Amino acid sequence: xxxxxxxxxxxxxxxxxxxxxxxxxxxxxxxxxxxxxxxxxxxxxxxxxxxxxxxxxxxxxxxxxxxxxxxxxxxxxxxxxxxxxxxxxxxxxxxxxxxxxxxxxxxxxxxxxxxxxxxxxxxxxxxxxxxxxxxxxxxxxxxxxxxxxxxxxxxxxxxxxxxxxxxxxxxxxxxxxxxxxxxxxxxxxxxxxxxxxxxxxxxxxxxxxxxxxxxxxxxxxxxxxxxxxxxxxxxxxxxxxxxxxxxxxxxxxxxxxxxxxxxxxxxxxxxxxxxxxxxxxxxxxxxxxxxxxxxxxxxxxxxxxxxxxxxxxxxxxxxxxxxxxxxxxxxxxxxxxxxxxxxxxxxxxxxxxxxxxxxxxxxxxxxxxxxxxxxxxxxxxx
Amino acid sequence: xxxxxxxxxxxxxxxxxxxxxxxxxxxxxxxxxxxxxxxxxxxxxxxxxxxxxxxxxxxxxxxxxxxxxxxxxxxxxxxxxxxxxxxxxxxxxxxxxxxxxxxxxxxxxxxxxxxxxxxxxxxxxxxxxxxxxxxxxxxxxxxxxxxxxxxxxxxxxxxxxxxxxxxxxxxxxxxxxxxxxxxxxxxxxxxxxxxxxxxxxxxxxxxxxxxxxxxxxxxxxxxxxxxxxxxxxxxxxxxxxxxxxxxxxxxxxxxxxxxxxxxxxxxxxxxxxxxxxxxxxxxxxxxxxxxxxxxxxxxxxxxxxxxxxxxxxxxxxxxxxxxxxxxxxxxxxxxxxxxxxxx
Numbered sequence: 145x146x147x148x149x150x151x152x153x154x155x156x157x158x159x160x161x162x163x164x165x166x167x168x169x170x171x172x173x174x175x176x177x178x179x180x181x182x183x184x185x186x187x188x189x190x191x192x193x194x195x196x197x198x199x200x201x202x203x204x205x206x207x208x209x210x211x212x213x214x215x216x217x218x219x220x221x222x223x224x225x226x227x228x229x230x231x232x233x234x235x236x237x238x239x240x241x242x243x244x245x246x247x248x249x250x251x252x253x254x255x256x257x258x259x260x261x262x263x264x265x266x267x268x269x270x271x272x273x274x275x276x277x278x279x280x281x282x283x284x285x286x287x288x289x290x291x292x293x294x295x296x297x298x299x300x301x302x303x304x305x306x307x308x309x310x311x312x313x314x315x316x317x318x319x320x321x322x323x324x325x326x327x328x329x330x331x332x333x334x335x336x337x338x339x340x341x342x343x344x345x346x347x348x349x350x351x352x353x354x355x356x357x358x359x360x361x362x363x364x365x366x367x368x369x370x371x372x373x374x375x376x377x378x379x380x381x382x383x384x385x386x387x388x389x390x391x392x393x394x395x396x397x398x399x400x401x402x403x404x405x406x407x408x409x410x411x412x413x414x415x416x417x418x419x420x421x422x423x424x425x426x427x428x429x430x431x432x433x434x435x436x437x438x439x440x441x442x443x444x445x446x447x448x449x450x451x452x453x454x455x456x457x458x459x460x461x462x463x464x465x466x467x468x469x470x471x472x473x474x475x476x477x478x479x480x481x482x483x484x485x486x487x488x489x490x491x492x493x494x495x496x497x498x499x500x501x502x503x504x505x506x507x508x509x510x511x512x513x514x515x516x517x518x519x520x521x522x523x524x525x526x
Numbered sequence: 527x528x529x530x531x532x533x534x535x536x537x538x539x540x541x542x543x544x545x546x547x548x549x550x551x552x553x554x555x556x557x558x559x560x561x562x563x564x565x566x567x568x569x570x571x572x573x574x575x576x577x578x579x580x581x582x583x584x585x586x587x588x589x590x591x592x593x594x595x596x597x598x599x600x601x602x603x604x605x606x607x608x609x610x611x612x613x614x615x616x617x618x619x620x621x622x623x624x625x626x627x628x629x630x631x632x633x634x635x636x637x638x639x640x641x642x643x644x645x646x647x648x649x650x651x652x653x654x655x656x657x658x659x660x661x662x663x664x665x666x667x668x669x670x671x672x673x674x675x676x677x678x679x680x681x682x683x684x685x686x687x688x689x690x691x692x693x694x695x696x697x698x699x700x701x702x703x704x705x706x707x708x709x710x711x712x713x714x715x716x717x718x719x720x721x722x723x724x725x726x727x728x729x730x731x732x733x734x735x736x737x738x739x740x741x742x743x744x745x746x747x748x749x750x751x752x753x754x755x756x757x758x759x760x761x762x763x764x765x766x767x768x769x770x771x772x773x774x775x776x777x778x779x780x781x782x783x784x785x786x787x788x789x790x791x792x793x794x795x796x797x798x799x800x801x802x803x804x805x806x807x808x809x810x811x812x813x814x815x816x817x818x819x820x821x822x823x824x825x826x827x828x829x830x831x832x833x834x835x836x837x838x839x840x841x842x843x844x845x846x847x848x849x850x851x852x853x854x855x856x857x858x859x860x861x862x863x864x865x866x867x868x869x
Contacts, residue, residue: 158569161638196667198638199571204663246607248635263637268674274552355554355634412606412634417560417627466537468559487538 156246157222162202162215163243164255165194167224170238171257181228181237188212219243247410259407262400266360269390269397273359276389280323280359280366283382284374287327291334299331308332310340315365318354323362324369348414356408360386360401416479417470419443426450426516435472440485440521443472447488451513460499465491485521489514539629541600547647548603550679554634557601561630563620565608571638572610574645576660581615589619601629603648605636612648639673650684661686662694669698696723707735713742720748724755733758736771744778745785 157163169191173180182190192208203211216236219225224243228235242254287295314325322329332339344350363386367379383394390397401408419441423432426447433450435443444458444467458481461467465487469479483491492514499506536542537559548555593599602613610617611633620628636644646664649656656664661684668675675695681688700722704714714722721741728734737758741751754774761767775782817825843849 158567161569161571193667193670196663197642197671197673200660200663200667201573201576202570204576248606250607260638263635264639267637267640270552351554351556351634357554358552408635412632415556415558415561415632417558417562419560466540466559468537470560484538 156244159215161198162195163219164260165191165198166215166219167243168258168261181235184234184236187236247407248412249410250413256403259403262403266400266404270358270360272390278359278389280363283385284366288330296327299327300334303331303335308337308340313340313342316341317357323366352411419470419472421472435474441482442485442488444481444483447513452509453507460495461491464495485517489517538598539601544600544631555631558632559629560627563626563628566604566617567609569609573614574649574656581618585615586618586622589615590622593619593623601631603631605641606632606634611641612645665691665694666698669695693719693723696726700726707731709738717741721751724748724751728755729759730764730767732764733767733771736768740771740775744781746778
């Protein structure tokens with residue numbers, strides 16, 4: 145099996161996962177004086193279990209011993225470990241250089257020892273909390289718990305005076321759960337005020353919020369947002385409840401959260417494909433404006449505008465045609481909506497039928513646009 | 527999860543099956559209809575099959591032809607670093623056709639272990655499913671890594687019975703425990719998974735070691751081991767529990783000797799007759815006399831023959847067997863009978 149040495153920081157070796165596993169094993173023995181050297185046999189015993197999970201096929205094909213030896217050589221060649229002979233044994237130690245990993249935002253950074261294993265432990269914590277139906281709200285006091293109490297009555301008075309302060313919107317998760325702002329929510333319901341929820345400015349922000357949403361994150365949000373009013377005992381109580389479900393101490397979980405913080409905060413960039421397009425004419429003698437890819441994807445704005453409709457009319461197709469967003473050389477750097485020609489032909493027909501059946505207006509231009517599509521790309525039925 | 531750009535209509539490459547599997551695992555994902563093929567990275571560990579040719583050429587050829595003919599395939603699955611998680615054959619077929627993009631589910635924040643178990647699950651639902659050996663290798667290595675497997679969920683994703691998965695898991699736990707307690711792997715190499723799973727149930731370390739030694743020395747089947755271990759686990763003290771195992775070893779001493787001497791222990795004929803004797807003992811005299819008039823003659827002859835055989839056997843046993851004298855241990859015959867039934 146070939147090993148691959150990276151030359152530019154944009155590339156990582158395909159066996160990076162194994163190099164990281166070896167690095168983690170050696171790092172476990174590090175102390176204030178740096179890495180303790182271990183023999184190649186010790187390394188094999190300690191890393192093989194993890195490699196059997198991570199790269200079973202490679203181990204099966206190359207052989208476990210051979211594979212580990214090969215990766216030790218690769219790590220040494222990359223300067224991650226030193227290999228010294230000692231009475232016929234090989235002694236391995238870290239050099240101080242760390243392997244690189246690609247973070248979710250696409251950046252390649254130095255690996256923090258134990259990061260991968262910490263992420264896996266947190267996955268297990270979250271899985272256990274989900275399985276147990278853990279709801280942090282049950283363990284955090286809220287002014288809404290006592291609607292006749294002075295705190296809640298004070299909140300009511302304030303909101304009666306000032307309304308719902310929209311500059312402090314409430315975070316509502318996909319499952320409609322609110323972990324912070326429960327008292328304001330209840331007060332708004334009592335006073336029949338409109339509630340301001342957090343709105344996401346882009347798909348990327350929405351995706352990032354979904355990505356962050358897991359039981360441990362809800363615990364952190366609930367505790368951190370209310371830290372000012374919670375007693376240390378109340379916070380301790382929440383942590384102990386979490387530990388009771390995860391079957392390890394909160395300190396251990398907190399340590400893994402700290403280790404993975406940079407990773408968790410790294411948000412993938414929104415993907416932005418670029419289509420190569422040609423421009424086609426809508427009418428004989430007209431200007432070629434309709435952007436079409438080699439595999440017959442049509443940029444909708446250019447199509448509807450060439451057909452004589454306004455850009456916003458694209459929306460009527462949403463229920464009928466799968467949209468794809470991509471940039472092209474002519475989209476001024478922004479993403480434009482594309483759709484496959486055959487989906488447009490069938491989708492426009494379906495939209496026309498539905499609107500006619502519902503006695504809704506159908507712009508006659510849609511008929512001309514569909515005719516152009518059939519004439520240019522052929523009928524989807526052949 | 528999100529369908530982001532696919533509008534409210536389902537994109538032809540979107541797969542509700544894949545989406546439901548990702549959702550069940552709480553994996554956040556984005557459907558990307560046009561992921562650039564040259565951005566996809568093939569890394570070690572992405573492929574769950576142990577076979578050398580991970581995307582068989584014939585399959586790639588077939589997919590490529592179908593793609594050329596306009597067939598739309600389900601989206602492949604990658605992580606947010608564009609490392610392939612599932613869809614080797616589709617990816618290679620798209621490359622074969624010089625496609626620049628392919629539809630993909632881009633999953634966020636998958637750990638290497640999550641990616642691997644997701645690969646296993648997706649692989650089982652299409653393409654060449656993993657063999658039981660491959661699934662066994664994956665499950666046992668995950669246990670070795672300290673993962674807690676939900677056998678019902680894994681059964682759903684692999685098609686292997688939950689009871690079989692549980693046995694594999696228990697057998698692996700036995701191996702790890704045996705290694706921790708100093709039992710050399712070479713000693714228990716011949717034990718079946720079901721025997722290992724049975725042994726893992728032993729609670730006390732001393733009992734675990736003794737009963738493991740007995741299982742190895744006498745090749746005790748798992749059903750009998752379960753009975754011995756259940757009795758030992760129910761004992762009120764470690765000494766009592768060890769006494770249970772010691773009695774079982776005594777009962778299996780012939781097998782231990784035979785195996786030590788290098789012989790495979792022959793199955794005793796009494797193993798079968800004990801079942802019938804046990805069955806007969808359930809009947810009172812009145813039960814044995816409750817016979818239809820037309821069968822009474824025949825039954826009388828057969829019971830007489832049985833008495834002759836038993837008389838002969840008892841006469842020889844009293845001479846040949848080293849039986850305890852009266853008063854030596856009044857409970858011993860009853861206990862021996864119980865254990866004989868267990869065997």
